[in-house]
Amino acid sequence: EVQLVESGGGLVQPGGSLRLSCAASGFTFSSYEMNWVRQAPGKGLEWVSYISSSGSTIYYADSVKGRFTISRDNAKNSLYLQMNSLRAEDTAVYYCARVQLLLWFDPWGQGTLVTVSS
């Protein structure tokens, strides 16, 4: 069974840092592109970042560029999101999602909640 499990969320003060992890299983992780997508409480979905299967190509949404860093360790079947200089507006559930059928997000992990508050 294909599974993605996020971890690392929690409460952090504005300006602080947090590192999210996404553990993949049930498929050949190194063959798939991956993304982070977030959802603020009661709001819609916002794409955050993309990484190619090898890690050589990376993209970010303008809202996180310069503050967040996506990475992966194919030997550990893991995806990461290093989040620095966190702001209140970064408060959200963060999902990792595999790229399927070249363009689409499938499946998604269950999400991890990041709360930025003093």
Place this chain on the structure above:
Amino acid sequence: EIVLTQSPATLSLSPGERATLSCRASQSVSSYLAWYQQKPGQAPRLLIYDASNRATGIPARFSGSGSGTDFTLTISSLEPEDFAVYYCQQRSNWPGATFGPGTKVDIK
């Protein structure tokens, strides 16, 4: 940036009724559009990709249509488990995916 607009914001229907959800793009996205279903407390699930193709395991009562700027998700006969929020998403101008604001289908 391509903006997606979904209508209506809320659709109140009874089980067994037909649901028609709309997604409009601010410029053409060709057929690079998907639909996701999200239930409370759960992650989104891919329903439809490339505007009209059902994802693996998705029941035949779900169908998608459209191209260019206007798209429709149809649920032919609502089952109790279909009451959820539905999002459209485009990837025409990658890098950068955008989602619509969602349509909530609730029980009348």
